[in-house]
Amino acid sequence: xxxxxxxxxxxxxxxxxxxxxxxxxxxxxxxxxxxxxxxxxxxxxxxxxxxxxxxxxxxxxxxxxxxxxxxxxxxxxxxxxxxxxxxxxxxxxxxxxxxxxxxxxxxxxxxxxxxxxxxxxxxxxxxxxxxxxxxxxxxxxxxxxxxxxxxxxxxxxxxxxxxxxxxxxxxx
Amino acid sequence: xxxxxxxxxxxxxxxxxxxxxxxxxxxxxxxxxxxxxxxxxxxxxxxxxxxxxxxxxxxxxxxxxxxxxxxxxxxxxxxxxxxxxxxxxxxxxxxxxxxxxxxxxxxxxxxxxxxxxxxxxxxxxxxxxxxxxxxxxxxxxxxxxxxxxxxxxxxxxxxxxxxxxxxxxxxxxxxxxxxxxxxxxxxxxxxxxxxxxxxxxxxxxxxxxxxxxxxxxxxxxxxxxxxxxxxxxxxxxxxxxxxxxxxxxxxxxxxxxxxxxxxxxxxxxxxxxxxxxxxxxxxxxxxxxxxxxxxxxxxxxxxxxxxxxxxxxxxxxxxxxxxxxxxxxxxxxxxxxxxxxxxxxxxxxxxxxxxxxxxxxxxxxxxxxxxxxxxxxxxxxxxxxxxxxxxxxxxxxxxxxxxxxxxxxxxxxxxxxxxxxxxxxxxxxxxxxxxxxxxxxx
Ligand SMILES: Cc1cc2nc3c(=O)[nH]c(=O)nc-3n(C[C@H](O)[C@H](O)[C@H](O)COP(=O)(O)O)c2cc1C
Ligand code: FES
Numbered sequence: 001x002x003x004x005x006x007x008x009x010x011x012x013x014x015x016x017x018x019x020x021x022x023x024x025x026x027x028x029x030x031x032x033x034x035x036x037x038x039x040x041x042x043x044x045x046x047x048x049x050x051x052x053x054x055x056x057x058x059x060x061x062x063x064x065x066x067x068x069x070x071x072x073x074x075x076x077x078x079x080x081x082x083x084x085x086x087x088x089x090x091x092x093x094x095x096x097x098x099x100x101x102x103x104x105x106x107x108x109x110x111x112x113x114x115x116x117x118x119x120x121x122x123x124x125x126x127x128x129x130x131x132x133x134x135x136x137x138x139x140x141x142x143x144x145x146x147x148x149x150x151x152x153x154x155x156x157x158x159x160x161x162x163x164x165x166x167x168x169x170x171x172x
Numbered sequence: 173x174x175x176x177x178x179x180x181x182x183x184x185x186x187x188x189x190x191x192x193x194x195x196x197x198x199x200x201x202x203x204x205x206x207x208x209x210x211x212x213x214x215x216x217x218x219x220x221x222x223x224x225x226x227x228x229x230x231x232x233x234x235x236x237x238x239x240x241x242x243x244x245x246x247x248x249x250x251x252x253x254x255x256x257x258x259x260x261x262x263x264x265x266x267x268x269x270x271x272x273x274x275x276x277x278x279x280x281x282x283x284x285x286x287x288x289x290x291x292x293x294x295x296x297x298x299x300x301x302x303x304x305x306x307x308x309x310x311x312x313x314x315x316x317x318x319x320x321x322x323x324x325x326x327x328x329x330x331x332x333x334x335x336x337x338x339x340x341x342x343x344x345x346x347x348x349x350x351x352x353x354x355x356x357x358x359x360x361x362x363x364x365x366x367x368x369x370x371x372x373x374x375x376x377x378x379x380x381x382x383x384x385x386x387x388x389x390x391x392x393x394x395x396x397x398x399x400x401x402x403x404x405x406x407x408x409x410x411x412x413x414x415x416x417x418x419x420x421x422x423x424x425x426x427x428x429x430x431x432x433x434x435x436x437x438x439x440x441x442x443x444x445x446x447x448x449x450x451x452x453x454x455x456x457x458x459x460x461x462x463x464x465x466x467x468x469x470x471x472x473x474x475x476x477x478x479x480x481x482x483x484x485x486x487x488x489x490x491x492x493x494x495x496x497x498x499x500x501x502x503x504x505x506x507x508x509x510x511x512x513x514x515x516x517x518x519x520x521x522x523x524x525x526x527x528x529x530x531x532x533x534x535x536x537x538x539x540x541x542x543x544x545x546x547x548x549x550x551x552x553x554x555x556x557x558x559x560x561x562x563x564x565x566x567x568x569x570x571x572x573x574x575x576x577x578x579x580x581x582x583x584x585x586x587x588x589x590x591x592x593x594x595x596x597x598x599x600x601x602x603x604x605x606x607x608x609x610x611x612x613x614x
Contacts, residue, residue: 021373022373022391025355025373053373065355065356065376068356068357084277084508085278121277121359121530122279124280125283126277126432126434127440128440
């Protein structure tokens with residue numbers, strides 16, 4: 001459940017537009033942040049109530065965009081660009097290295113809930129291919145050697161509570 | 173990147189970004205500090221907007237028309253003409269939207285403009301908004317550029333403090349409110365009508381045109397969607413004049429263009445060059461030639477959705493009309509280079525995977541056709557191709573474009589050119605079950 005304060009803030013945000021629906025994506029981003037990086041049923045219901053959009057359509061929006069998650073995601077999201085320039089510069093090797101290091105496949109989350117590994121389209125960093133993004137940080141050109149370092153650095157920054165992590169991962 | 177080369181063109185859009193060092197983007201564009209308000213103003217910033225606010229809105233539109241500016245989002249549509257379709261007598265709210273979705277693979281120019289010089293974009297939007305009397309603007313920015321969104325929000329707050337946004341801008345009587353909208357992902361959001369649906373809180377399915385957004389856009393109101401780079405030209409055009417802008421390009425082309433190169437080049441990067449600079453110059457002088465001591469095999473000139481060009485075409489001037497005449501499109505002018513050791517079948521499989529994943533699924537030829545094409549190309553690349561596969565690809569490639577938007581035609585561009593120009597590679601793989609380059613991709 002969300003706090004009354006957050007509800008008031010999000011409701012106010014929607015009211016700012018000629019159509020409440022315009023605020024929906026923002027509302028869902030904030031709810032995802034609140035629920036620790038994904039949108040449970042409850043969040044879909046709340047987004048519907050706040051924006052005045054039917055629940056089924058909120059679900060449609062949640063499943064359309066790749067930065068909305070309908071199941072729990074890791075504390076850290078690692079996305080690996082597999083578009084053309086990174087492909088030419090060896091992104092398959094980088095993805096394979098990450099899979100080995102984390103012990104999961106692309107599309108999966110580590111059992112400890114720390115990392116989710118996903119493919120992504122061109123990160124707009126093609127002159128620094130291959131590129132990856134870890135939470136808000138962009139890396140490129142990434143070499144196999146850098147991967148251990150990046151993972152360790154990211155993991156070591158995860159201290160304390162989920163809340164601390166959520167603060168750092170604020171989407172805006 | 174040789175210092176001398178850059179002086180060939182007047183540096184306009186990158187003027188506040190270049191002073192950050194001899195190399196344009198030393199540790200990735202994200203690492204350069206954005207040019208702040210004071211530096212921006214010291215460097216002549218907000219002079220264009222100041223001038224515009226003293227002119228009549230239609231005069232501003234006329235200057236933009238006279239400047240010859242064409243859209244940098246890919247299609248090259250004349251900006252002044254696009255603006256002129258906005259009904260100026262419309263009584264309600266009209267909207268200005270900046271398209272910063274930049275997800276076209278191989279394209280990384282708008283990132284540099286947003287992360288490096290956010291006030292340039294804000295000033296640009298003030299000018300465009302004033303010219304069409306639009307009092308609400310949005311910057312639609314892709315989710316992966318969230319740091320850029322924060323940079324823009326900070327710059328917008330500074331602009332507001334200095335009376336450049338909000339009510340009664342610089343005591344001109346003109347109001348302009350600007351919101352930064354952080355997207356939630358998907359390439360299709362860059363298509364302007366899909367973008368409008370996304371901004372309205374819907375799935376980003378494109379709309380059929382007509383009606384065009386200029387008349388019926390965001391929430392059914394007149395709306396202009398312009399690319400970041402298109403907009404960023406405006407302050408300079410206003411400050412220095414339409415004729416000056418026209419004189420910047422080569423062979424009658426107007427303005428500079430941010431050109432990029434990635435893939436198999438020695439020095440990948442971005443350069444601001446006169447529109448009409450030959451492709452060979454970008455590849456060899458600016459990007460330093462091929463990276464692995466091999467020769468170039470092909471170049472995709474303007475982001476992934478443009479047909480491949482071959483070395484015999486490298487003298488083509490990079491401007492909208494010349495590249496079109498050569499059978500491709502200038503697109504975003506960010507070149508993707510391949511060398512002779514690259515397997516074009518495997519590369520085509522990678523390209524088709526992108527379109528398969530990013531199709532919004534609305535139109536059947538796109539939703540069903542592209543996965544079929546991908547599976548076929550992938551099978552060939554893996555040595556499992558069959559007699560008749562090329563006929564299937566030929567047929568599919570000629571039909572997938574019967575769709576609502578330009579996404580499927582975008583997939584068609586590289587596909588058709590690959591199966592035409594590199595047909596021998598497909599045939600070799602089908603017959604011998606191995607790539608003629610032996611190594612395949614990287
Ligand atoms: C599939 C698809 C994706 C697009 N992506 C972008 C984009 O990321 N950025 C952009 O400026 N234009 C993009 N466009 C072009 C826009 O639809 C639109 O033409 C452009 O923003 C107009 O701006 P301009 O007139 O300033 O060039 C895309 C078009 C298609 C068909
Ligand atoms: S292709 Fe990977 S960042 Fe552009």
